[in-house]
Amino acid sequence: MVAGWHRLISNLIGKSLLQYLWGWLIVLLSLAGNAEFWVIAVNRTHSFPISHRILRKFRLFHDAAILGWPPALILWTERTSASLLRGGSLGAQPDALRWLLLITMAWSIPLFLQVLSWQLVRRRQFQYVDSRRVYAVRGIIPGPQAEILGKPGGLSQKWPWNQYCHLEVNTKSIELRPQRQRPETARRTLQILHLSDLHFTGTPGLAYYEFLVQKALEHPVDIIAFTGDLIDDTALLPEAIAILEPLTRHATCFFILGNHDWRYDFHQIRLALSGSGWRCVAERPEILELDDRRVLLAGTERPWMGDHPPQVMESGFDLTILLSHSPDQLPVAKRLGYDLMLSGHTHGGQVVLPVIGPVYSPSRYGVTFAAGLFPEGRTVLHVSRGIGGKDPLRWNCVPELSRLCVTF
Numbered sequence: 001m002v003a004g005w006h007r008l009i010s011n012l013i014g015k016s017l018l019q020y021l022w023g024w025l026i027v028l029l030s031l032a033g034n035a036e037f038w039v040i041a042v043n044r045t046h047s048f049p050i051s052h053r054i055l056r057k058f059r060l061f062h063d064a065a066i067l068g069w070p071p072a073l074i075l076w077t078e079r080t081s082a083s084l085l086r087g088g089s090l091g092a093q094p095d096a097l098r099w100l101l102l103i104t105m106a107w108s109i110p111l112f113l114q115v116l117s118w119q120l121v122r123r124r125q126f127q128y129v130d131s132r133r134v135y136a137v138r139g140i141i142p143g144p145q146a147e148i149l150g151k152p153g154g155l156s157q158k159w160p161w162n163q164y165c166h167l168e169v170n171t172k173s174i175e176l177r178p179q180r181q182r183p184e185t186a187r188r189t190l191q192i193l194h195l196s197d198l199h200f201t202g203t204p205g206l207a208y209y210e211f212l213v214q215k216a217l218e219h220p221v222d223i224i225a226f227t228g229d230l231i232d233d234t235a236l237l238p239e240a241i242a243i244l245e246p247l248t249r250h251a252t253c254f255f256i257l258g259n260h261d262w263r264y265d266f267h268q269i270r271l272a273l274s275g276s277g278w279r280c281v282a283e284r285p286e287i288l289e290l291d292d293r294r295v296l297l298a299g300t301e302r303p304w305m306g307d308h309p310p311q312v313m314e315s316g317f318d319l320t321i322l323l324s325h326s327p328d329q330l331p332v333a334k335r336l337g338y339d340l341m342l343s344g345h346t347h348g349g350q351v352v353l354p355v356i357g358p359v360y361s362p363s364r365y366g367v368t369f370a371a372g373l374f375p376e377g378r379t380v381l382h383v384s385r386g387i388g389g390k391d392p393l394r395w396n397c398v399p400e401l402s403r404l405c406v407t408f
């Protein structure tokens with residue numbers, strides 16, 4: 001039956017069906033590999049302290065390379081007598097085209113490995129929660145929608161099923177094996193509210209952030225940790241500080257800044273937050289006394305600002321926590337002996353595709369630490385999907401506010 005269909009189609013198109021399929025497969029692998037190469041390049045370059053103007057130009061180049069290769073490839077192969085789309089073979093293509101095809105096809109291998117890793121391991125790490133509640137904030141708050149949706153933005157804001165005005169409030173349990181645990185002491189739990197990447201840009205609107213703070217105040221916690229990227233429109237700094245201020249009366253609040261804050265007058269941003277009761281741990285670690293336990297909170301804003309955090313391996317603290325905007329500092333945290341590292345920066349990729357998972361994640365590890373919980377030896381890393389972003393687009397990647405129940 002199948003052989004009959006194959007013969008019929010082959011007769012109709014005059015070539016072996018397999019030849020056609022092979023040609024189309026080469027084209028598809030080349031397009032996928034080309035896209036993967038440029039995505040990897042963008043993810044890696046965005047993990048370094050490079051001026052955002054240069055990065056923007058590089059992104060435009062990446063857009064042109066991804067969108068330009070399909071028509072270029074098709075036009076090129078169609079001009080030969082052995083078009084890949086009409087059953088031509090790879091060997092029959094002109095030398096330059098054949099080499100480009102081989103190189104781009106080779107870059108589809110990391111894509112397949114990435115999909116495999118997402119399906120087998122990373123998706124579980126990304127989605128790990130004990131409980132979650134998702135709020136469609138737009139439908140909850142009464143009043144003018146513009147105060148929630150924010151300024152009318154570009155194309156990304158109008159994408160269907162955009163979740164940038166949603167909020168997930170979740171709880172995650174983290175079991176630590178502190179490097180200095182005293183055998184005679186009972187285990188205890190520290191409750192941390194982890195907040196990251198607020199990106200006040202005007203979109204979503206300020207009412208969305210007020211809702212976020214209201215939800216944060218509903219959870220009794222020991223500390224609140226903000227891991228950077230406060231603002232992208234510095235005119236909103238007074239409003240941002242005023243909205244976050246009630247949190248400082250709810251629990252002890254610690255913060256560091258991120259790469260977006262670094263683009264602006266970050267001294268002013270740091271002073272404004274510190275002046276409202278938030279404690280900056282980027283320059284000087286803080287010690288928290290919890291009954292008979294001593295917890296150290298340190299921070300690093302590398303690679304954009306400041307220095308490495310202190311060594312804590314033999315420091316005698318019961319628990320050591322590092323706030324680092326970028327998850328790329330994980331090897332440093334492990335080497336220096338931190339028990340827990342809290343990060344943001346990667347926004348969970350903002351768009352999580354079915355089957356493939358997150359694609360864009362500004363890290364030297366690509367999408368490996370896009371978001372989620374990662375036990376790495378004796379150090380556990382939690383990467384928040386964050387709240388906002390320069391582009392108000394979230395797909396399958398709801399902004400998150402996490403209550404971490406850390407047992408140590």
Ligand SMILES: [Fe+2]
Pocket residue numbers: 197199228229258260345346347386389
């Ligand atoms: Fe960010």
